[in-house]
Amino acid sequence: MILRPIALLAALPVLALAACGQPASSGRSETVGPVVVTGAICRPTPTGRQVTGCYLTLTAPAADTLVSISSPASALAQIHEMRMESNMMMMRELEAGLPLPAGQAVALAPGGNHIMLMGVTEPLKTGDTVPLTLTFATAAPVEITATVGQPPA
Numbered sequence: 001m002i003l004r005p006i007a008l009l010a011a012l013p014v015l016a017l018a019a020c021g022q023p024a025s026s027g028r029s030e031t032v033g034p035v036v037v038t039g040a041i042c043r044p045t046p047t048g049r050q051v052t053g054c055y056l057t058l059t060a061p062a063a064d065t066l067v068s069i070s071s072p073a074s075a076l077a078q079i080h081e082m083r084m085e086s087n088m089m090m091m092r093e094l095e096a097g098l099p100l101p102a103g104q105a106v107a108l109a110p111g112g113n114h115i116m117l118m119g120v121t122e123p124l125k126t127g128d129t130v131p132l133t134l135t136f137a138t139a140a141p142v143e144i145t146a147t148v149g150q151p152p153a
């Protein structure tokens with residue numbers, strides 16, 4: 001009579017392991033490739049100003065978030081969005097980063113989301129290059145070189 005409950009208890013951990021093992025192993029075998037960055041361009045800095053905007057297109061292989069940007073060419077780099085506030089177009093930092101849906105090209109373009117370089121150390125002229133490092137929530141950081149020029153309208 002006492003054997004029955006013991007046999008049931010012994011069987012339980014085996015079932016639990018089998019149940020947990022499946023999703024954990026499939027999650028671990030999933031490799032996240034690099035985020036593809038194309039068309040990186042920064043506007044020349046206006047005379048006497050140390051601020052400019054950069055534009056590019058990001059395609060993440062798996063859902064991710066562009067968390068931050070840095071550049072040796074400027075003291076600060078932020079991800080900005082454009083937003084209407086009291087009938088005025090304002091820009092502000094996307095503090096939670098920019099969401100990147102899996103496999104979908106996300107464009108940072110004039111009039112919309114953009115990268116803002118602030119405290120640019122040397123004036124940027126057409127034909128110059130600007131190194132940018134993009135950091136993501138999941139994927140590895142990507143280092144790119146943006147060209148300086150006017151972005152396509």
Ligand SMILES: [Cu+2]
Nearest residue numbers: 080091115116
């Ligand atoms: Cu901005």
